[in-house]
Amino acid sequence: MGGRPRAAHAQPLSAAGPSALPAPHGAAMLAELNELLGAAPERPDAGKFTLLRDTQTDGSFLVHHFLSFYLRAGCKVCFVALLQSFSHYNIVAQKLGVNLAAAKEQGQLVFLEGLQSCLDLLFGEEEQPGQPNPLQFLSGSSPDLRALFDFVRVSLSAADSWKGPVLLVDDLSVLLSLGAAPVAVLDFIHYCRVCVCCQLKGNIVVLVHSNEDSEDEENELVVNSLCHHSDLILWAEGLATGFCKDVHGQIKIIKRLSLRQAAEQDVVQIYQYKIQDRNVSFFARGLSAAVL
Amino acid sequence: MAAAGGARGRTSFQRRPGAGPRPPALPGTRPALRRGQLLLSSGLPSLDCVLGGGVAVGTLLLIEEDKYGLYSNLLFKYFLAEGIVCGHELFVASAKEHPDNILKELPAPLLDDSHGKELGNEAAAVKSEDLQDSMKIAWRYQNLPKMEVSPTMHTKFGHYYDISKKMSPELCQSVKFHSFYLHEELPFEPKMKTWNMNSGYARLLQSIQRIISQEGFDGSDPQQKQRNVLRIGIQSLGSILWGDDVCCSDTPEDPQSLTKFLYVLRGLLRKSLSACIITMPAHLIQNKAIMERVTNLSDMVVGLESFIGSERETNPLYKDYHGLVHVHQIPRLNSLICDVSDTKDLAFRLKRKQFTIERLHLPPDLSDTVSRASKQDLAGSAKLLSSGCGAMAIGKKHLDF
Numbered sequence: 001m002g003g004r005p006r007a008a009h010a011q012p013l014s015a016a017g018p019s020a021l022p023a024p025h026g027a028a029m030l031a032e033l034n035e036l037l038g039a040a041p042e043r044p045d046a047g048k049f050t051l052l053r054d055t056q057t058d059g060s061f062l063v064h065h066f067l068s069f070y071l072r073a074g075c076k077v078c079f080v081a082l083l084q085s086f087s088h089y090n091i092v093a094q095k096l097g098v099n100l101a102a103a104k105e106q107g108q109l110v111f112l113e114g115l116q117s118c119l120d121l122l123f124g125e126e127e128q129p130g131q132p133n134p135l136q137f138l139s140g141s142s143p144d145l146r147a148l149f150d151f152v153r154v155s156l157s158a159a160d161s162w163k164g165p166v167l168l169v170d171d172l173s174v175l176l177s178l179g180a181a182p183v184a185v186l187d188f189i190h191y192c193r194v195c196v197c198c199q200l201k202g203n204i205v206v207l208v209h210s211n212e213d214s215e216d217e218e219n220e221l222v223v224n225s226l227c228h229h230s231d232l233i234l235w236a237e238g239l240a241t242g243f244c245k246d247v248h249g250q251i252k253i254i255k256r257l258s259l260r261q262a263a264e265q266d267v268v269q270i271y272q273y274k275i276q277d278r279n280v281s282f283f284a285r286g287l288s289a290a291v292l
Numbered sequence: 293m294a295a296a297g298g299a300r301g302r303t304s305f306q307r308r309p310g311a312g313p314r315p316p317a318l319p320g321t322r323p324a325l326r327r328g329q330l331l332l333s334s335g336l337p338s339l340d341c342v343l344g345g346g347v348a349v350g351t352l353l354l355i356e357e358d359k360y361g362l363y364s365n366l367l368f369k370y371f372l373a374e375g376i377v378c379g380h381e382l383f384v385a386s387a388k389e390h391p392d393n394i395l396k397e398l399p400a401p402l403l404d405d406s407h408g409k410e411l412g413n414e415a416a417a418v419k420s421e422d423l424q425d426s427m428k429i430a431w432r433y434q435n436l437p438k439m440e441v442s443p444t445m446h447t448k449f450g451h452y453y454d455i456s457k458k459m460s461p462e463l464c465q466s467v468k469f470h471s472f473y474l475h476e477e478l479p480f481e482p483k484m485k486t487w488n489m490n491s492g493y494a495r496l497l498q499s500i501q502r503i504i505s506q507e508g509f510d511g512s513d514p515q516q517k518q519r520n521v522l523r524i525g526i527q528s529l530g531s532i533l534w535g536d537d538v539c540c541s542d543t544p545e546d547p548q549s550l551t552k553f554l555y556v557l558r559g560l561l562r563k564s565l566s567a568c569i570i571t572m573p574a575h576l577i578q579n580k581a582i583m584e585r586v587t588n589l590s591d592m593v594v595g596l597e598s599f600i601g602s603e604r605e606t607n608p609l610y611k612d613y614h615g616l617v618h619v620h621q622i623p624r625l626n627s628l629i630c631d632v633s634d635t636k637d638l639a640f641r642l643k644r645k646q647f648t649i650e651r652l653h654l655p656p657d658l659s660d661t662v663s664r665a666s667k668q669d670l671a672g673s674a675k676l677l678s679s680g681c682g683a684m685a686i687g688k689k690h691l692d693f
Contacts, residue, residue, distance in 0.1 A: 061628050064628065084562075084625070085563075087328075087626070115558060115563075119559045119563065122497075122556060138552070139487065140487075174555070177552070177585040177588070178552055209588060211584065214584060215579070215580040215584070216580075218581075219581070275628050275629050276628070
């Protein structure tokens with residue numbers, strides 16, 4: 001266990017067991033992660049592209065965090081949920097203090113359930129001309145993800161009283177499995193970034209799976225390209241030493257300052273985490289509660 | 293027991309207000325209330341423990357077949373047999389054997405609970421021995437729990453089966469059975485939408501969707517009082533018999549058919565009261581990228597590695613076991629955490645009547661006349677295990693103590 005890593009920011013970490021911060025009323029999202037990122041729901045960022053990456057572990061807790069964070073912040077969220085059903089996110093969000101069903105009814109959350117759209121496309125009746133199915137590329141009629149982009153654009157461009165728009169995608173690697181070409185996926189992300197980040201001054205958060213010695217070249221191509229264009233990368237990895245009951249993984253937070261200013265270096269911080277039922281606790285490497 | 297109405301968190305059912313008394317709980321299911329899921333038994337209680345309680349309704353269990361498909365076939369049959377004993381409906385799809393033949397080969401259940409009692413008796417006998425001798429030298433280890441070889445469940449869920457006997461035909465006929473045998477299906481009608489997918493898979497999906505909507509597993513018929521669970525079993529998906537060359541060539545013609553199939557199947561499962569088991573000859577798929585995508589699109593992935601034909605068959609380290617079990621993925625559904633057991637080194641063994649999955653336990657190296665060559669072989673294979681087995685000498689050092 002080699003000494004403490006040089007933490008790039010000066011805030012003390014609560015290394016002993018559960019967070020020492022008092023939980024505010026109705027604590028939502030993962031408060032410790034907010035502290036590490038220097039983010040607060042009162043002043044969400046604008047125009048940022050965040051990439052969530054996981055390797056050999058499940059990084060979906062980050063998706064749940066950002067979903068509840070942006071809903072708490074009062075932003076309008078368009079959630080493209082390709083892999084799980086609505087009730088899955090709803091149940092977890094309730095544990096984190098946010099009600100997705102209410103947000104959907106009020107119009108704050110636009111939820112695209114990929115599984116349902118796919119079933120509608122393949123087993124449903126003929127589609128109405130005014131409402132094309134966002135996952136049209138599955139039936140092979142058009143090879144690009146234009147319909148999906150149109151869906152995102154229409155849902156986020158509506159003039160609303162909510163704060164900045166946010167696009168959340170879980171997860172992008174599934175589009176490759178469904179037959180989209182890597183170039184089509186990159187084009188989709190590019191169009192979304194122009195529309196959401198630049199024109200509407202909103203944020204994008206995307207989850208991808210990757211593996212350093214993976215043989216899935218298409219996926220690696222997409223992931224590498226996205227890494228170069230992101231403002232913030234949260235990379236959740238499984239421990240190299242294998243399974244551990246007290247430390248579920250390691251997260252690398254890469255703040256890409258070099259993207260905006262040519263002379264700056266990227267800031268990389270590494271922490272380990274343990275996932276609990278309603279919370280995720282972060283601590284410096286080697287300082288898990290079980291060891292101290 | 294709490295009725296299933298509140299625990300079915302994943303389906304699209306809406307409980308109408310004032311709908312009268314709650315419908316009775318589904319047979320053969322157990323709610324996992326913390327996660328809002330309904331669990332089914334996989335037919336093998338030790339596998340249920342490994343999977344964190346059982347197979348959740350709406351999920352997919354993928355079994356990566358062992359080299360000759362013997363043991364994965366057993367798991368497949370256990371799943372179906374459990375469905376019959378619990379009274380669920382079955383849907384069996386295969387391109388290899390006719391589903392009616394598969395049904396005839398299911399193991400008979402041990403309904404008189406004699407096996408359960410045997411396990412209980414053994415555990416009690418062992419405990420009473422322990423109380424009598426207290427340790428004199430290693431007394432600090434006195435209070436540590438005794439090592440559990442086979443993971444046990446505390447509540448009774450799941451049944452035991454006797455593979456030396458076949459299930460009686462009356463019991464087999466007691467449930468509704470739907471079958472899909474690829475070679476008996478009608479040729480692809482041109483008016484069906486072309487889905488850009490392998491036609492065998494497309495037909496299978498259409499068949500599954502038709503059964504789900506006709507029999508009301510997706511809740512489309514609110515008047516239906518007696519709901520049931522559909523157990524789907526698909527044998528050897530991805531093999532050449534399904535018309536997919538993913539298993540024979542490094543650059544298959546249509547690598548996305550299999551992943552698209554799994555995605556649509558996931559959609560169907562999430563929207564209905566069903567659970568699915570798929571066996572796949574993963575060892576034949578040369579393109580590892582496809583296996584990674586398949587793993588991401590399945591919920592639970594368990595791989596079996598049998599020792600038949602490998603040098604481990606005669607290795608004294610593994611003399612009690614017939615193969616290893618690798619759990620590649622357990623999902624975190626409806627929760628940030630997942631309930632998994634801490635043992636990651638699992639092995640399976642096929643006794644005369646029973647198939648069990650146990651924690652891999654290496655015997656101590658008691659022989660003092662071990663020849664140098666065999667000691668190196670043992671050390672070499674011990675290095676491949678993920679748990680630290682400190683009893684063995686590691687490496688090829690020629691040190692002999």
